[in-house]
Every structure is written in C-alpha cells, then in structure tokens.
Amino acid sequence: MAAVGNAKKTRGRPRATTHGEKSGNTVQAVDRAFQLLRNIAETQDGTLTEISMNAGMAPSTTHRLLMTMQNHGLVAFDESNQHWQIGVEAFRIGSAFLRRTKVVDAGRPSMRTLMEKTGETSNLAIMDDSQVVFISQIETPAAIRASFPSGTRAAMHSSGIGKALLAELSREKVQAILQKSGLPSFTPNTITSATALFADLKEIRQRGWSIDNEERTAGMRCIAAAIFNEYGEPVAGISISGPSARLTDEKLGEFAPLVKRMADKVTLAIGGVIAKHGSS
Numbered sequence: 001m002a003a004v005g006n007a008k009k010t011r012g013r014p015r016a017t018t019h020g021e022k023s024g025n026t027v028q029a030v031d032r033a034f035q036l037l038r039n040i041a042e043t044q045d046g047t048l049t050e051i052s053m054n055a056g057m058a059p060s061t062t063h064r065l066l067m068t069m070q071n072h073g074l075v076a077f078d079e080s081n082q083h084w085q086i087g088v089e090a091f092r093i094g095s096a097f098l099r100r101t102k103v104v105d106a107g108r109p110s111m112r113t114l115m116e117k118t119g120e121t122s123n124l125a126i127m128d129d130s131q132v133v134f135i136s137q138i139e140t141p142a143a144i145r146a147s148f149p150s151g152t153r154a155a156m157h158s159s160g161i162g163k164a165l166l167a168e169l170s171r172e173k174v175q176a177i178l179q180k181s182g183l184p185s186f187t188p189n190t191i192t193s194a195t196a197l198f199a200d201l202k203e204i205r206q207r208g209w210s211i212d213n214e215e216r217t218a219g220m221r222c223i224a225a226a227i228f229n230e231y232g233e234p235v236a237g238i239s240i241s242g243p244s245a246r247l248t249d250e251k252l253g254e255f256a257p258l259v260k261r262m263a264d265k266v267t268l269a270i271g272g273v274i275a276k277h278g279s280s
Helices: 002-017 028-043 048-055 059-071 088-100 103-118 160-166 171-181 194-207 249-269
Strands: 075-078 083-086 121-128 131-138 153-155 210-213 220-228 234-243
Touching (some): 028 048, 028 059, 028 075, 028 083, 059 075, 103 131, 103 234, 121 160, 131 160, 160 194, 160 220, 160 234, 171 194, 220 249, 234 249
Antiparallel strands (some): 075 083, 121 131, 131 153, 220 234
16 A cells, blocks of 8 residues: 555656746645645545545545635535535635736727627637646637636647747747647647747747647637737737637638737737737
C-alpha cells in the first residue's frame, strides 16, 4: 500500500506547480489547499475519496483542508450525495477578479454585436502564463454551437485568441512560452512546428486577426483579434467560434474585419491604443 500511496503522491505533485508556484517559497498547507480547489473546480465536485486520490493526498489530510476551506465558504459539502463542491466565497473572490478586469464589462456590447451579426458564439479571453483563459461568452441560440464556460483554458498555439495574442508579442516571449508549453497536437490541423507557427503569427500580425481552422477542435473554426491596453500591450482577445460548416471561407472573409473592428472598439473603451498592423 505504501508504494501505491507514493506513486499517487508523485503523480499528483506536478498539479501544484502548474500555475507558476516556486518550490521553497510556498506554505505547504496553503499550496495543498489551492491544489484541492483547482481539482474540485476542474471536476465540479467529488467525494472525499475521489478528491484525495486525484490530489495524491491522504484522505485525513484532504478532509482537514476541506473542512478548513468550508469554514471560509470556499468549498461546500452536499449531505445528500456526500460530494464536495466549490463554495460561494470562491465565486465571490473570482468575481472580484472580473471586476478588476474592466475589459469584461467593456467587451460585452461588442460581444453581443458579434453574436447578433454573425450568428455565432462570441468569446472573450485573457492570457494566463502560457495558456488562454476564457472569461466571458455570449452564446448563439443556434442548436449547434461552440461553448467555452468561464475558466476554460486552452493552449495558445491552437486557439484563435491565443494566436492573436502571440502575434503581438516579441519573438523571444513567444519562444519562452513555447519552451514551457510545447506544441501538443489536438487535431490533424494543429500547428506543431515552431517554424510554421511563427509564419502564421507573421500573417496574423500583418492583417490584425487570426483563424483557428479546426486546430483546437475538429469541425470548429474561430476568428479572433487582440485587445490592447494604454501601453499598446495585448491584454485580451475577442472572437467568434462556430462549426466549420457555417464558418466557411466566404464567411471568414466577411466576418474577420468585423471581429477586428469590435476588438478595436473594446481597446478604445478601456483607454487602450490600437496596434498598427501591416508590418512584419
């Protein structure tokens, strides 16, 4: 049993360092508590046994941490099915981040416009470390549609918004991101070569918008453009996503300029500076 427990702990440890934590500078109990919060957020809920196994922690340790977080409203326990869930206080804390990020409020009107004029789901996302995190969405009423709930993460090289943001970064910063995240393949269309990615990013920078051509999810396409702050730095991206059968090449050419205009509108709304494109 000891060998099995050690194997689980080894398997679970990397999860605690996926968001930039530095060994030697963390408080173990806090580190483990956040590991549990992320685990519950990813799975939505779970029993004590399931959560402790996924985290690679002893059930007794897991239970003490969950009870402590429950006292602060960060997690909640459902007596009916014995499952632990994210608590209302965790939502309140997360909402404070969205309030701080004024781009969310500023982006909603443009997202609404995109959804209404294209008939596709509109999204807003930011870059976190080496990934894209979706923080807002307005879904199309169409039966078949793209759906990225708030908090969903995606690899930057396979995401429309991710590539739109990468295109506005220096080559050195992009290389640093690729060294950390790699270029994993998700579909046959995923760009898995650094040379091919940099060529794509050059084109994106020149025209001001990007295309995810079934690179993240087979059968789905995305058009995206970056949003900039007052220093001209990319801070977020806006996009539309939908089935390739609807987002045809003809529609891409029609909708791409609209996505770019809406991204620029959000940039101006937050006091940002619109980037000049057309240069290499």
